[in-house]
Amino acid sequence: MKKKLLVSLLSCSMVLGMLAGCGQSAPADSAPAAPAADTASEPAATEAEAPAAEEAPAADSDSGEDVTITFMASQDWIQDAEMELGEKFTEETGIKVDYQIVPSDQYESLLMTKINAGECTDIFGGQSSQFSIVTQFDVEKNAVDLSGESWAGNVDPAAAVELSVDGKLYGQPIQDVSACWAVAYNISLFDELGLSIPTNYAEFCDVCEKIKAADVIPIYECVSDGWHHVCWTEAAVAATQADASYPDALNNNTATFEGNEELTTMFSQLKELADLGYMGDNYMSNEYADAPASIASGEYAMVLYNQGLGAEVNAVDPSFPEDNIGYFVNPLCDNQALNVNYCGPSRFIFSGSKNIDAAKKYLEFMASDESLAYMTENVGKFNQLPFSNAPSAYSDVVQDFYDRYPTKVAVFQASVKYYNPAWMDIGADMSAMFLGEMTPEEVLKDIDKLRAEQAAAASDPAWN
Template sequence: MKIKPLLHLMTVSLAAVTVLSACGSSGGGSSSAPAASGSTGAGTTPAPAPAESAKPVTISFIHWRGEDVKSLTSIIEKFQTEHPNIKVDMQTMPSEQYQTGAQAKLQDGSVGDVFTSFPGAQFEALAKAGLFADLSGAPFLSSFNDTLIASGKKDGKQLAVPYQLVYNDPIYNVKLFEKLGLTPPKDWAGFLELCEKLKSAGLIPIAFAGADIGPGQFMNTMVMNNQPSDDIFTKVEAGQAKLTDEFWVKTLTQFKELNDKGYFQPNALGTKDAAAGALFQQEKAAILASGSYQLAQNKKANPNLEQKLLAPITVQAGQAKYEGVHTTTFMLAVNSKSKHPEEAKKFIEFLSRKDIAGQYANETGQNVTVKDVQYSSPELQVAAEWSGKKTIFQPRFSIANAENQKAVTNSIQAVLSGKSPEDAAKEAQAIVDQHIKK
């Protein structure tokens, strides 16, 4: 047998295979994005970048903030320039629709490689469904204020990263208040007196979106000082307290009082968010029962507006525990069923950069949880003033069950439609009772 020529042939063949394999790993000449550098922003030490696919990858990003699309489109373009093999397909849904329909879209991983979640009931439902990838230990977490992203933790794991810091306090027209010699009151009697003066001046005291977001927003400041403990709604869901207890009946009674005295606009229950906002923007209403997230929209619609935040104090002077309400929301997450988890994490890492978070904040009018961001607009500075006040995390989002949360807000609508506070509370409690685990 001619062994030496055969061995020589095998050696040449193996060498050829090795060369071809090395060429194949380069992706056939496709360029890959460079690893992250010092441009990640202060406080962020990038981990070794996971290998990006040589082939172009498209990740889906879904959220409810349609008003942020212009800013996020610009940010996505910057991301894609740095990561040319990752394309981001952004989709938005109205907030109410997002809360009820997002989970179904996320189930098979084809939509929402990166998605957002509300805290509270939606976060709990998505966690129970196992749809959050664990982000614990991700280097980009160091870019965030640790305390402010705690609402994204569950069972010791960082499942989501809240991006926005919102103050869920009503907005008031500063110039109208100054013209009438009014200042934010310190107790319930003062708040009623304020509303009466506004009404007497021919203004709508409070623009209230009773048909959609109003009950869920305004309830937070209305109940914050009425509740006997910060975890009262947790106790309600555990069967240790009831909505028929004094704290909620009193809150419903105060809603009824505002409505009966004509301090909401006519047909408040039929008024949606945009219409309520328009009343305030057109200076027909002096107060808008929403939150800091709407400051920028109001200013855009009416550049002459001067706005600040005001929370009704529903107790006697000196008895208030809290001055207002805050929420960390727009919780960024990676879908556990995503086929491109590393690319999804790269996008969240990009959003966590101080410069990018600053762009998002100043373009959208949303305060953020990223550290050391500089705010340039007066509206963001107004919200930032509240960082030194004593605020409570949004009570509504302490309700873990979505049906219970709906029962609570529906009881407000029931009172405004004419039902007694006691009967409305009783009906809401009956729904909660159905969900209490025996």
């Protein structure tokens, strides 16, 4: 299936005013969420003039009443293709969709402020996780049970687990969770320089050194977005491989991040990659949205990305073939396991919405055969959306990548409590580490502190 990526964002309604508390630091239980995937542009942070609680009562679209559902999400979660489908949804039902896109570094704070005030949008985006949907979003109180919806049985069981509490489904996946954060590389450049896919950290450094010697910047990194550089920590699967009981020990508060040998190595090696110049001079100010163009230009050779980069680079430069982008796992800590994560951006219907029926119609529309096929066709990184009725579009290059790594290990976002909600705070600490203001050991110590704060807010007995 030939795929294309729509690069320009469609115009969407933006939130216009900020609640008084939104400029303050987020409380421990509302830290910004982990990243997800990508769109090409970065809208400004805004908030709706009228809270959802003041909206008109829900009405059947056949009644002739003007119904608008509001949908707030982080900047990289709603694709152009979904907004196009939203227009089609409006044509078919008469229900309008007001997409409210918020920068990722502000999103969770704003979301939790609105949820706690009882003024959330009809639909809100949130990261799935069997832990955080309880401790952070309290979906049993704040979201609508979707178990009885016509599409609920089509959700991939592994993805459904991360959206369920006591067997009840509270969310709908937005994106392809089969993709993982891996090192995407320019195949022709590797061939030209006689480079092979590295199988450990030392080989990765050797590859970077040879690329740098060819006057190409080895790695495109974009710390300024606040979240992308944290994706390198998915190499923490090495700690799970070293001790399969480690995630459970973290969840039971009988182990810490501080002092773990694999995690200390992971952060130290990442800092070393920057210090050796393998990320170039502008890695602190680069932006994630510019990654495809930076690879297409030949200025950079590699970037940590999902398995849709080939299509995105091709969209920037049609002379750059999609299959000229290959992938290998993040080799920090000599990792050779595939980092799997069935958590991802998801749609939740706010329990306080006055438009629950209309919001349910939108979710039903997005889970239809036609919509899932359209999303797969038009979003480069969507190869297999987590629904049984979604088509598969793996290219040979992507399938080869998955086949190369038979060992699969769950990332900490899915296996460790309170890690995902602390993502942006971890990113801030890592930025300080790159600047020499914190050591890897101090970053790990602060992760323990952040998790303890989250646990206290959740009244977790393991921390009491």
